[in-house]
Every structure is written in C-alpha cells, then in structure tokens.
Amino acid sequence: MSDFAIDILLILVKLGLIFAVLLTGAAYLVLAERRVLGRIQRRYGPNRVGPFGMMQPLADAVKLLTKEDFIPAQADKPIFFVAPGLAAVTALLAFAVVPFSPPITLFGREVPMVVCDLNIGVLYFLGLSSLAVYGIALGGWASNSKYALLGGIRGLAQLISYELAMGLSLVPVVLMAGSFSLTDIVLAQNPVPFALLNPVAFLVFLISTAAESKRIPFDIPEAENELVAGFHTEYSGMRFGLFFVGEYINMMILGSMITVFFLGGWIGPVLPPIVWFFAKVMAVAFVFIWMRGTLPRLRYDQLMHFGWKFLIPVSLINVIVTGALLLWLKG
Amino acid sequence: MAEGIDVYKRRYGQNPKSLWRDLKGTVEPFYVTLRNMFKKPVTYQYPEEKRTPYPRYRARIVLTRDPEGGERCVACYLCSAACPVDCISMQSSEDENGRRYAAWFRINFSRCIYCGLCAEACPTLAIQMTPFYEFSGRDPLKMVYEKEDLLIADGGKDNEYNFYKHAGIGVANPRGGNEDEYGPVDVRSNLP
Amino acid sequence: MPILTIDNQQIEVLKGTNVLEAAKGLGIVIPHFCYHEALGAVGACRLCAMNFVEGPVKGIQMACMIEAKDEMVITTTDQASQEMRARVIEWLMMYHPHDCPVCDEGGECQLQDMTIAGGHDIRRYGGKKRTYSNQDLGPFICHEMNRCIQCYRCVRTYQDYCGGTDFGVLGTNQRVYFGRFRDGRLESPFSGNIVDACPTGVFTDRTFRYRTRYWDIEEAPSVCPHCSLGCAVIPGGRFRELQRVRGGVNKQTNGFFICDRARFGGGYGNHPERPRVPRVDGAQTTWPEALRALRKRITDLVARHGPGAVAFLGSPRASLEANYLLDSWAASLGSRRIAFDSHWQHDRSARVAAGKLGPRAASLEDIRCSDFILMIGVDPLNEAPMLALAVRQAVRRGVRLAVIDPRPVTLPCAAAHLPLAPEALPDVLEALAGGDIRRLGRREAVLLEGILEQLRAAERPVLIGGPDLLGAAGIERLLDTARLLASEHRPCKVMTVLAGPNSFGCGVLARQGPDFEAILNGMLAGEIKALVCLESDPMTGSSDPARTGMALGKLELLAALDYLPTAAAHHAHLFLPTTAVPESAGVYVNNEGRMLLFSSAMDPGTPISVSGGGDHPPRTFLPATPGSEPRPAWATLGHLQGRRLSLRDIRQAIEMEHPNFAGLSSLTTGGEGKRIADISPPPETAPEIPFPHSEGEGTLRLYAMEDFAGSGELAGYASALAPLRPTPFVMLGALDAKQRSLSDGQQVRLRSELGGVGVALRVVPDLPAGIALVPRLRGTALESYVPGRGHYDCQILSEDEEKT
Amino acid sequence: MKQHEQVLFKNRSPGETAFLETYRKSGGYQGLEKALTKMSPEQVREEVKKSGLRGRGGAGFATGMKWSFFPADKPGEKYLVCNGDEMEPGTYKDREILMADPHQLVEGMIISAYALQIPVGVIFIRYAYEQCSRNLERAIAEAMEAGLLGKNILKSDFSFELHLHRSAGRYICGEETALLNSLEGVRANPRSKPPFPAQKGIFGKPTNVNNVETFANVQHIIAHGSAWFKNLAFTESGSGTKLYCLSGHLERPECFELPIGISLGAVIEEYGGGVWRGRRFKAALPGGASTPYLTAEHLGVGLDFDPIEKAGSRLGTGAVTVFDETTCMVAATLNLNRFFARESCGWCTPCRDGLPFINWLLEKIENGQGEMGDIDMLREQIRNINGRTFCALAMGAMGPMQSLVDLFEEEIIDHIKKRCCPLKT
Structure with missing residues (x-):
C-alpha cells in the first residue's frame, strides 16, 4: 500500500469520523438546547423518548424523514431543492480545516488531527461562511412566498454585515499568531489564549458568530412572530431538516472556531487534548444556548445599527491598536 | 462608533449611570436564567401525575336539565352563533305544549376549542362546560356528539334555574301565572 | 328645499320631509318604532325625541311629527333627548317578557336593537307584569301579545294600508290589545305584512316558526315569480331549504309590502317530488x-x-x-x-303589450299616485294581488275607481262595479275611445258616461286590463283607448296584467x-x-x-x-x-x-x-x-x-x-x-281563434278564472298555501240560479265538454245573465278549466236532476 | 253666605228642571231673538270677544279668540260640537246646568252656530248623564217645535240642526280631537294638532268645539251685553260668573255659581262650610284632578285664570277639591294618578306606560318600600312625561304630581324614612 493510498484512507477515515461526530453532535445539540431551555424556563424539556429523552433526536429524524415533502406551486424548483443542501454542506465543509488535537503517531506515522491543514485556513473559513449566505438567500427566494423572501433578504443583509466584523476581529489573531494556519494559531496560544490577550477581538468575534449562526437574539431571518418561519417557511420534511441540522452544525463549527482562535484549541493541562477541545466547544455551545434562553430578539434596525455603527468601528480600532502594539513590542 | 456615542448621548444625556445600567441590564439576565436552571421544574408529569382541575375548568360540554327534568335547551341558536369555530349545529322545533326545544343538537368536539363562549351565551344555562378534559379520539366521527350524548340528568351549575318559569309566555306556568305577573288582561272589559 | 342643521351637520331635504328622515339622510339613525316610511308618522311611540334648539319649534319634540323647515337647529346627542329616549324604551320594556331565546324575532328584532341603541340596560321597574292571552290567527301568523309594545304598526298596516277589516285595536290604556274580535284566520290576503311591520315578536310567521335564526339565513334580493308585477321579495334559505320569504323594497313596484301568495308560496322549490337528477x-x-x-x-x-x-x-x-x-x-x-x-292568449297579449305599451306603461307607483282608475277585465286580488293594494292606496286618497268586469271583483277598497259579459268588454273600450256610448244598454251607458267624464277630467288617469277576459285583441284595444284619451299635457297610462313574471x-x-x-x-x-x-x-x-x-x-x-x-x-x-x-x-x-x-x-x-x-x-x-x-x-x-x-x-x-x-x-x-326601450315595429296581431258556442237549452257560457292560491303553477306546488285553496265551486248569477231553482251553497253538477264534476254553487247577485264562472284549481277536478281560453259551454244541474 | 247674582243657576230649584215655559219666563231665547234679528254674525262674535269669556272646559282659552280662528265666512260643511263629556274627577257643573236649565245650552249653541254660520251641531254628552240627556232631548224637541231650531229659525234665513250624541264612556273623549274621532265612529284617540279642529275637524271639515258652560254663557252675553257680563266678575281680568263644584273634606260639598275671582278661602269657608270635622286645611285642587295643588298659603288667591296661574296652578274646570290635614298626599296623588293611568287611551308611550310606572313608584313609597333614589326617579319620570305626550291627558296627570314633589317633598321623605305611611292610622 503506497503512502498516498494510506493518506487518502486516513483522510477518508477522518472525514467519516468528523461526519459522524458532527451529525450526532448537532442532533444531540438540539436535544441539549431543548433540555437547557426547558430548565431555564423551569420545565423538563423532552424527556419521553428513551431515558432522559436521549432517543429524541432519532425520533425527530424519523419524523422529518417521513413527513410529506411539500413544494409550493410556483416555487423555483431546482433552486428550491438545492438551497437546503447548500446551507448544510457549507457548514460541514468548514470543518475540514479545524484541528482538534496535536498530530498523533499511529503505526509510526504522524497523523495530523485535521482533515486538511491549509496554510490559509482562516481565509478558507471566512470564504465558506460567506457561501453559507447562499443557502438561505436562495431558499428564501425560491419558495415564492413573501415571508420566505423577506426572511431570505434579511438573512442576506445580516450575514454580509456581520461577516465584516467577524473578519476584522480575526485580523489581530492572525497578527498575533503570524500565520493563517489554524494549527499555528492554536500553537501560538500556548500558554495564554488570545481571549485573554485580546478580549475585544474575542467579544466581537463571539457576537458576530452568534449573528452568523442566526440565533437568538439575532434570529431576524426567522423571526417567528413576524415572518412565520422566515426563509424556511415553505420547507418541510427533510429539506427543512437540512436547514435545521445546518444551523446546529454551524453552531458547532463556530464553537470550534472560537475555540481555535481564542480559547487555545486543544491546549490544556492534565486531560488529553481532544477532550479539551470538545469541552471548549461544548462550553461555547452552552453559552449560545444560554444566550438564547436569556436575551430577546433585536429589532432589524437595531441589529444593523449595532453591526455597522458599533462592531465594525470597534474591531477596526482593535486592529490598529493591536498592530501598533505588536510593532512596538517587536519593534 | 463616534456616532454610536452621539446617539447614546442624545438618548441618555451625559449620565454615566445610564451606561452602567445598560451593561447591568444586559448581564444580569444571564444570572437570572442561570439561577433558574438549578431550580426544580414546575411541570406535572401528566399521565403519571394527574391534576384535579377547578370546577370552572372548561372542557367537555354537556346539556343540562331543569329541576323538573325537562331539557333546558330551547334551541335559540345563540351558542352556535357565539361559537368561533362553528362546531355547534341544531334545529329548533316546537312540541305540543308550545315548548321550544332542539329537534337535534350536535357538537363536533373534534373542532371544539373549549373557549366557553357557548356556555356564556346560553340564556337558559343549558349548555355548560365540565372539567372532564381527558377526551380525545382517533375517529373524528366519534367526536361528533348528538343531543342524546350531551344530555345529562342534572342541572349542573345553578341547579334551581328553570327558564320557562321566568320567560313570561306561559309555557311552564299558565299565561300570567308567574309570580311577577298579573293574570291575562280581559280585553273585552273596560272595568279597571 | 329647506336646509336644516342636525348635530352640527347641514342637510337640504325635499319640502315635506320630516326631521327623522332628514336625520337619516345624514346617517343619524334615531330609534323609532311607530314611524314607517309606508305608514307615515303618527307620533305614538314618542321614541324619536330630538332637541330642537332653534327654529319654528323648540324643545324636545318627536322628529317624525315635525316637518323639516329652514333654520332648524337640532341636536340628538344632548342629555335631555337621550334621557327621553332611554325612558321611553324603559317604559316600553316594562312588561316585555324575558323570552328572547324562544322568540322567532330574536336577532332581527327592532326592539332589541332600539333597546341597546336607546341606552336602556337594566329594568328598574319592579312591579308585576301585564300579560295577555293570545289568539289563534290561522296557519300563517303566530300571535304573542305579551311582547307587544303598542306601536300600532300592525293595525296601521292591516287596516289602513291593506284594507283588512277583521283585525284591530281593542281595549285602552296599558291594556291595549291587537287582535281579532275572536280567534280565526286573518282574512286579508295581505295579512303576512304585519310580520314585517311588527318591530318585535308579536306577529311572527307561523310557517317559519322555530325554523332558524336571522343570522343563519342566507338571503338575497329577489323578484316574486307568482305574477307579472315583479314585486321585490327577499327569500331566505338555510340547510338547503327555503325557510321564508319576506318583502323587499322597490318603490316603483310593490313599495314595502307583498301579498301572502308571495310570502307563503315560496315552497315550490322544496316540493318533495322535485326532480333533482338528470x-x-x-x-x-x-x-x-x-x-x-x-x-x-x-x-x-x-x-x-x-x-x-x-x-x-x-x-x-x-x-x-x-x-x-x-x-x-x-x-x-x-x-x-x-x-x-x-x-296562446297570454302569449299574444304579452307580445301586444311588449310592442305597444311604450311610455304609457303605468308602474304600481303610477297607480298609487293616479287620480282616476278604470279596471276592465281584471281581477287584481286573484291575478296580481299587489295591484289591488296599489289601487287601494289611490282610493284612500279619495281617488275614484271603476271596475268593469263580469266577475264579482273583490277589492280592499270601494269601487263602482259594472258587471258586463266578457263579450261586451271590447265594445266598452271602443265606446270609451270613440265616445259613442249610446249603443250600449241604458244602465251601462249612464255609468260609462260618468266614467268617461271622470277619465277626461282626471290629470293622471290609469287604465288597467288583463288578458284572461280581454284577450290579445282586447289588450290592443285598451292600449288604443289609452292613446286616444291621452293628450300632450295629460298622459293616460295603462297597466296590462300579464300571465307570468317574465311574460x-x-x-x-x-x-x-x-x-x-x-x-x-x-x-x-x-x-x-x-x-x-x-x-x-x-x-x-x-x-x-x-x-x-x-x-x-x-x-x-x-x-x-x-x-x-x-x-x-x-x-x-x-x-x-x-x-x-x-x-x-x-x-x-x-x-x-x-x-x-x-x-x-x-x-x-x-x-x-x-x-x-x-x-x-x-x-x-x-x-x-x-x-x-x-x-x-x-x-x-x-x-x-x-x-x-x-x-x-x-x-x-x-x-x-x-x-x-x-x-x-x-x-x-x-x-x-x-x-326597457320600446320595440319597433310592433308585432302583428294574429286573428282570434274562435271558440264554438252552441246556444242550446239551458247552456251557460262558462269562464274559468284565476284563484289567489289555487291557479298559479308555482303556487300549486307550495304546500304552505294549502289552507287558502278553496273547495271547487261554480258561480252563477242570482237570476240564472233562480231559473234553475238552485240555491247558494247547494252541491251541483257542472257538465261541459270536459266532462261532469260535482261542485258547490255560489250565487252571486250581479253576475251577467247566461254566464257561469269557475276558478281554476290545480289538483282538483277544475284543473283543466284554463282561464283566458274563451268560454266553455256548460250546464249546471242539481244533483237530483243529474240522477234522473 | 253672601248671595251673588245668579246667571246660569237663575232657574235652579232643587229637584226640578226648567223647560221651555219656565225658561222663556226668565227671559230665555231673548238673546237668540236679538242675535238673529238685530245682529249680524260678526257682531255676535265681536260681542263675545268683548265679553272676555274664557272657555269653561278646563283650558281657559278665550272663546272670542277661538271663534276668530274659525272660517265662519267660508261656505261648506261645518260643525259645531258641544263637549259635554264631563269626566274630570270633582267636576259636575255641566250636570248641574243640564239638570236645572238645559235650554240655556240649546240657545247658546244656536247663537254660536249663527255667529259661526254653522248648519249642524252635535252635543256630545257623557254616557252616565242619563237624566241630563233626557232633559236635553226634551229641550231640543221643544225648541224644534217652537221653531227655535231646525229650518229658518224664527223665520230668519238661518237654519240649524242639533243632534245629541251619548258617549260610549271614556275620559279621553273629553279631549276635543278624541271626541271628534269618537263622533266619527273610530277609536277615541286624540289627533295630532295641527291641524286644529277649526281647520279639520269631524270628517275633515271645520269644526268648533266648546264646553257646555261656555255655550250656556253665550246667550246671556248676547241678551245683556258684554259690559254687564264683564262686570259680574270680581277681578279686572276676569269676566262673568263660574260654577264652582266643591268636593272633598268640606261640610257642604255642593256646586255654587259665584263671580269669577272670589278667593279660595272665601269659597271654602263661606260656601263650603269650612273643612269638615273641625280639621285644618291642608291642600286643595282648584280646578279638578288635573291641576296642581294649592296649599294654605294660597287661600287668599282669587279663583280666576290668571291669579291661579301665578300661584302655580290652574283654574281648570273650577272644581275645588279640599284635603284636610289627615290626608296622605302621596296616597291622594296616587289615587289621582291611578285614574289617569286607567283613562289613558293607550296611544302614546309616556302616558300609557309612564303613568303606570309612576303608580308603581308611588305605591312602593306609600307601602314603605321606597328608597331615597325613588324621588329622583319620580322627578325624572315627571320631567320626561310632562309636555312630551301626544295629548294633554298625561300633562294633566303631571299637574298634581309635580306639585306633590315640589310642595310635599318632606312628606315623601317621611314615607321613605319611616318605611310606612306616616298618616295611616
């Protein structure tokens, strides 16, 4: 067996693993979210299917798969079919560059614990998160429904707006790490994570990712009580499921990104690195859920106002200040 | 950012306390929700734990009878008019004593939303809500109740009321025979 | 055209309009009971109180009783007039029973609406309530006197407007009673109108008793198909069944009221044998x-x-x-x-009317406003009932009415009746047109002289004729007569009663x-x-x-x-x-x-x-x-x-x-x-089809005539009209009856080309000699006698004679 | 007891009726002769107008004025109607005239008919006045026979036929338009005014309606002149004499002919013999059941139209009903109101249903179940009935009612506070 073949095999195994972990993770994240929200509201949440409701994700999946796949009469069918997949796939692809552990040695081979350690990982991540916009914009457009269209347009505007702040908040990270590779960024955070070194960038990134994932308090594109269900109003069955899963995968991706960029990735004492990594991701996910249970939805103008007039200026200033400091330090 | 501060100043003046209040207002709820997460849920675990509803709980509808055992319903159509989901239908008719009653009376419980507007509209206290809420089925037709299914042998709430004794048109009592009435006028006499 | 101010809004109204109507024109609807557009203002209920601030009258006044005048300033929302209205409602509601749930008027009850509108919500009167006994008013009307609020509308409709005599007011003070002298069917063929007129549930439609509620009825403006007058009616259905018919408003035709045939004869569509499948x-x-x-x-x-x-x-x-x-x-x-x-005759008559009536066509409103009416060969009560009511409205104003017809035409008003044989009718028309009256009999000549004089003196005379006796030729002659009698300044209008609603x-x-x-x-x-x-x-x-x-x-x-x-x-x-x-x-x-x-x-x-x-x-x-x-x-x-x-x-x-x-x-x-616009050229009139007549010993000329409820095709299928259908009878003049030594009410045998039937005899004092009349009654032996066909030769024998 | 000049009661003697012979002896039919021979209709009307005669039926409208509205000079059907439907509680003056001297009415009507150029007259008399109508029938027959009635009266061009109509018996028939309806044979409901009877009366023809006593005065005015008539009265504004029917708690409840303007106190003390059983005076109805009460402070008021109106009441028919100190005014007024409620024709709501409502209120108060709010309710009822009904019947009922709440409010409050009638023993 040639090295190349083994490399390919390893990549496939990693891919499979990541795929399985991500999908089950997303599914159980749904359950976790519902349980946590339940507790915040002093109820139990789903606890009927299996012990502690553990089988709930399975039941949901079965339900979604068996539901009627409904297509509106005047919908733009090809786009309507593609949009949910686009949303889920872009979310999944981002994981290709996430390193969740230092390379390990397996049968004498050093195996990097990342599908593909791109040297421009940050740019890859930013590019994919821009592509995610297409999923909802096209889904909203293709439904031929006023609610979906409005949701799609809102999503478009929101995602593009917050991408700027997100990108700008990553510039200090790259400056500090001196690399676009995510592995390098993680390694650069030993022993002090960037969250402590540059809390402003961390907060801006946290808020922007929350907005990117369209979660409360930034769920303007869905906004049930204004737009029924926003861009996925007309979707049902597994197509809706793809949107739904995409959102939770997205949440995990963004959690991983926060971990990688600001929380020091797998780095931590005592426990094996991979456990650290997942613990940090879960902590971020919990923060997102907690936020959802606490904050009310922003108004559309407040959202835009906050993004353009506050986050972007703050992150710009932060870039300049960080750059100046680094110059002075290295100076 | 500069404009953001301007807006902030316009809105809150120069008072730094306002900024503090806003920050606190953003962070404090996180504490509140976190605290609640560790309290015991208030949920009743329904099929295992059962709750006794209050007597005025609005669930399955019944038709009651007056103290003499007659049907209280006079088929006035007010309940069907009040019903927001149009689940009540009936046909009024007249018996040999001049008493108005429902020839048939039907409530489609698979449509009913138990809002209680019918009971509120009922002028004769015939239609009443009971607290019996464990009431569902898989066949919609089995949820369509006819008069025979709805009638109970009781007056329900306000047990003593008998509409025809107050109506003043001489169905239960002879004409002019209610306690708040004079006897029928003799129109052929001009005597006082 | 007086201009007055009501609640700070100005309105200009026609002279003679009352203030209540003027306010209605502004959209200010003040509760009222006794006032009705067709019945006029009588000031009995005292509910339409308004405060007259400026103008010829001052203070709280009843708006229906006061003619709108220039410079009147009126308020309806001030405390005094509102209090007055609230008190009047309170007085009216003192004795009203607590029976809205079992009252058929509930939901469309003016008293309910006005009680709310008038501001009376809680009964303060704590004394005992007055009660009445009800009467059995027959198969059409239910009576519930306890609900009465004494607005007098029923009696004004029944007696004054419709000319009924068997229903009226009894008693005085708060014991006023509206009913008949004793129980029995209301005799007027317009009795159903008191249901529409009554603002509350005293008189309700018995055929509609406990059938449905107003809000559940599907209603739409429609036209009555029972005769050719085109009265506005409003049929109402529910559960795919015609529940009732009520009167619509069309001021050119029926006005506000309709006849009982229209009201209770709507059930033909619900006939149990109606074929519903191809x-x-x-x-x-x-x-x-x-x-x-x-x-x-x-x-x-x-x-x-x-x-x-x-x-x-x-x-x-x-x-x-x-x-x-x-x-x-x-x-x-x-x-x-x-x-x-x-x-044939109806067809031809309709074509003549369609071709030649032109601008001289009289609407029912024209008849109500006319100042002399001549009816020839028409029996309104049976052929077109609302025509009788329109004629009555003219007669109530003092207009003279002359009837030339062999039939004993009964009308709800006074009329001069000249019974002439059907053959003589065209001659009469010719005489009226040409002025040569002498060739008719002496008695007729004297009467016709008077009619002609009044026809010439009247400013808005109307001639009315029907096809059954006049035939198409007679109708044509009637139209010619009207044309000759009219001049440039003085129209002489004509109404021809036709057979069907779309004739x-x-x-x-x-x-x-x-x-x-x-x-x-x-x-x-x-x-x-x-x-x-x-x-x-x-x-x-x-x-x-x-x-x-x-x-x-x-x-x-x-x-x-x-x-x-x-x-x-x-x-x-x-x-x-x-x-x-x-x-x-x-x-x-x-x-x-x-x-x-x-x-x-x-x-x-x-x-x-x-x-x-x-x-x-x-x-x-x-x-x-x-x-x-x-x-x-x-x-x-x-x-x-x-x-x-x-x-x-x-x-x-x-x-x-x-x-x-x-x-x-x-x-x-x-x-x-x-x-519609006139047709030109008018159709040619086809020659009459002669019906042979053998003037044998004891032979009578038998004419079939319409009956109010028994003849109409639709009425025949309306089960509710059954009580109005008479048992078969034949009418004979007093002289002819005497000759045959027959007496009124006797069972006789009627023999004609259509066979023999046993019927009751009605002796009519002034039927022309040699003429007998039968109503066409569907579903009886008299069904095959078709009105408007000409005469049948018949013999009338007593039952004994028949046997020998 | 001071004797005043007797005009209408000239021929009155107990138990007897003066007919043609007696009447002629006392100067009867001289007025008619004078009018027909020496005077034109205008002159007669002028004389009556000058005399200041005011209608004796209750409203007190000047007769001369009323006649001037009548289209006397227009040809055509016209009617003269005498209102003899005397049903006001306490009033019996017409009966006294007709029992004593019926020819006065006949002559008065002929002269009036001449003055107004009316060919047909009708006397509408109360059903219960059986003897009176017999007297009238005889008087009419006698006058016909003597050529005083019928065609060419006293050989002049003037003809007049007079009919007697006995009412079927209802108080509302005393209302002039209801009376006309009653004469036409329809329900005796009042008609709306305008048009007034002078324009459209019976069968839509001009009709003049006057009271028995008014007509009876006409012939005396014509016979003796208007100046004489005017001088009969005590007061400047009044004229003639008036029949005062005394009733109630008096020693001598009889009918007296007294000059207009005599004071209430004088009538009660001098002619009525004072309040009975030595009790004190509490209140009086000065003109029948439809006039407001007068109290002790009004005893000096002259019984004439204008002074009584100033005192807050009306002269009405001059039927003085006196109440002594033991009378419960609530009960008395309730009794009056029951009468009016019963006699309502049933046409308009405030009268038909408003009066029974007040009955219920007063009964409640009288039985001691009243509440303080009831007085307000009573006032509110009076306010909304008074002047807002179709005819004047309910307005008449509100006369004593209004004065009850104005003058005797204390007594009503007493009823309510003590929860019983304080005067009931």
Missing part, C-alpha cells in the same frame, strides 16, 4: 351523460328530418337569460320553431315568431319530432291541455328543463333539473317592461330535514352535497351550445342583439329596475 328515458343518469344524449338526439333528428323537426318552448317563468339562450340555440340549429308561452320579456323575444298553436299543429301533423321545454309545462299551461297531451304523445323526443315535478317533466324522455328562483340569478321583465334583477339566495340541494328524516342530519360525510345536481337553466343551455358564458356575458349579448334591453348589464340587484 334523467334519460326514465333512468337517472349523470350530467355529462344526459347532456351528451340530448345533444346527440337532437343532432340526429336534425340530420334526419332537418332543423324544422325540432321545436322549442320558452317560458314566462324562466329568466330572460335562459329564454334568450334557448332562442339562440334554436337559431344556431336553424330552427325557427320557437314559442315562449304555451298559452313581457318573452313578448319582446317572440316578436313576429310563431306561437305555440303553430307548433302544436306541427306536432300533430308529425312535422315536429322533438320539443324542448324550458321551465314550462305545455300539458297544463296551454289553453287546450287535451290536444296538447295528444300532440306531445306523438313526439320522438320531449326534453324538459325544469325544477317542478310537472306533467311535462314527468313524461319527458330527457330531463335536466334546473334551479328554482331563490336558487338562481337572472332577470325578469315585469308587466310594465321593467327589467328586474334577482340573485341567488341559496344553493340547490336536498334539505337536511329530508336527508335526515326530520331527525339529526345523517352521520355520513360526502364530498358532494346530496341533491345539488340542479344547475341554472342558462348555464345548461349555454353548455349545450358549447358556450361557456357568465350571466354578464349573456346580458351583454342580449343588449347587443336586442337594443331594447339597453342598460341590462348595468342593472344591480335590489334597485328599482329599468324600463
């Missing part, structure tokens, strides 16, 4: 099947025998649209054999076309193989039922479109169900040429009371409504011609083809309608 050769089938069969059979016949083998029969009770489509269907097949009324429209469509007599001859000769009947029954409708029956028997194809279980529908090889009037929309052209729109109040279908067998509705659910197969005749006829037409399209097509109907497509329901 039939081919006696077997029920589906619509597509039936339509295909009809089209195929007719195409085959045309192919085999030419287009002349197919004849068509329209109907005066079918809508204008349906008749028009039948006409265009016939034209598209190339058949010119189409008639619109199987009754006039049929007359316009028929023009010079053939009549049913020609078609009948064609059928008998075997030239015509097929007849398509649109909502008409030549078996009973034509003037000679026996001959028609024979002719129909020779047909290869009899197709009928109808909603009644008529004889023709029963015998038809191909039957297509149509919708009854309350279920369909269309246009009728009434006897004065007024186009009147009616719209559909309900959908056809088997009533729930039938499908549920009187108990609760069946517990099965079907996607289709049972019995909903009937389709509007116009839709079916359009379909048969392969045209998908809406009513609007048809109306526009009618306008294009017949410019007389200009404005048809812009009509709206519930309006006053629009008179």
